[in-house]
Amino acid sequence: MNKDFREIGHCGGKLRVDVETGDDDSRAYSLGYSHSSAGPAAFFMIYAIPQGIPVATISTPGLGQEMPPPPVPGSFPLIIASDSEGRFGHRCESCGEYWRSSGAPSAWPLTCPYCGLRAPTHAFLTLGQRAYVSEFCELIESAVNAGESATIDMDALADKVGEDTERPRFYYSEVSQQNQFICGACGAWNDVLGRYAYCSSCGTRNDVAELVLAIARIREQVNGGGAPDECVKGAVSAFDTAAKKIADELIRLVPMTTARRNRLKDKRFHDIRARATDINELFGIDVFDGFQQDDIDFTAMMFHRRHIYEHGGGEVDKKYIEESGDISVRPKQTLRETKENVHRLAGLVTKMVRTLHKGFHDIFPAHPTPLKIEAEKQALMKSRQLGYR
Incomplete structure (x- = not known):
């Protein structure tokens, strides 16, 4: 079954706006979220001004901790839940492209997998999430003005999706893409259109990982009796594909004169x-x-053989x-x-792409925070494994 571009429903649950009226008739509200279904669910929080415009991603407080103050006074804190797979949809305002990921960090920025x-996180809300934010802000205002608490039952709304009716208010869903990969640098899960992309958590490109997969298939093919040519x-x-992807990003991101840019623009790597x-x-x-030198000569020869x-x-x-x-x-001899x-x-083409990849990230480093978190997690797992021996 083709899983590309499959609609993935909301994770469900109930969102509450609890309104309390004081003795002086002042009103305050708090938010609550409950989820009781067996499927995965996750959420993140943002601040939005009453007009429904997101202005900040909130670092979710722990038990007994206060909510950090909003950057714009009068902003509403809002809860945005995941899809039914526990993933979040994102849309880049710069390039207009969509993707899904496993996280919505508040301690570091997201990276668009396509344009970098x-x-x-709040700057990458999908159109559906933005509509939900606008509706949620309106709900909070009306609940506070009326002095009455309100509940959004996302499970009930999900049941109405697919019926021959207009899509319910507050409801949004996500869409699977084509390439689901786990970043080798930070461990984050990504679901993107096409093959080559940045990890949306740390910003590391996946060119090496994609090449390694392709080379593994080629080794398996030749070992299984496939034609060496x-x-x-x-x-x-x-x-050529992986190297050109990296080169294209370098050309796009590094300021240079037109003459220097044209040295690589639209050039293939056949003449290595x-x-x-x-x-x-x-x-x-x-x-x-x-x-x-023997490796260089051999590589150049094999690239020319590819043309033959x-x-x-x-x-x-x-x-x-x-x-x-x-x-x-x-001349005339068959290779x-x-x-x-x-x-x-x-082995040699893999080594070259690794070098290109490292050079690219020397110029445009991945974000250090998710890399540090992943390194600490791996170190902890390793120490536990050693402790079990």
Whole structure:
């Protein structure tokens, strides 16, 4: 079953606005949220001004702690709950794209997986969440003015969804995307459109992880008897895609002259020596860092072979010999690829993308807070495992 773009309902529960009237007829209110279904649920809190405009993400207080003051006096604290999978939908106001994630942090900003914009969680509300915020603000005002408490039964509203009626007020749902991945740097879960993206929690790109998956499939293919020449094409193509994604982001984000930008813009990585020189001179990232000269020569040769396999039916021409430096063949000879070459190439392209990835994040670092939290969690888990031995 295709799970792309599947509607995912609200997690349900009941939201309460409890209003109390004092002896002097002054009124105060508090919010409550209860959830009794078996499915997962999560929530975060924001401040919004009475007109329904979000202005801050609230650091949820613990027991006995007071709510932090709003940045705008008179703002309402609001609860925003997750979908029925315990995930949150987000929408970037800059690029207009949508995604889901496992968290809605208040201690650090979210990152748009597509354009890389960093902003507080409340700046990435979906259209459905924004409509809910507006309705919720209106409910609080009317409840306080009337001096009467109010309850929103999201379970009852969810039951009405799908009926041949207008979608209920306050109700919002989310939509699954195409690529669900767990960030290797901070452990956050993401659900994005397409393959390549930033982690929305820490901002680490997933290019290396996607390449590693592709290379693993290629190794499995060649080990299972797949044609080595096809595997060479696959390995070079996987590298070209991942490397170009990183290069495109560097071009987009690093200020430079048009002439310098055009050195890489719309360029593929088939001529790996030329592209490596461009990237090193433009961004100070040595794609061949840690390579021996033999590794560089082999990589360049295999990239040229990919072109012969793709466009020449595997038959060598004079241009290939001149550009690749491969003196083991002569014009008109058909290349005979080996499994060993595929595995060597697979390791080298992975190493190059790791270098590009590291160089990118040297320029545009991931957010340190979620990385620190994940490192502390992993250290704790490791210490517990050692304690059980």
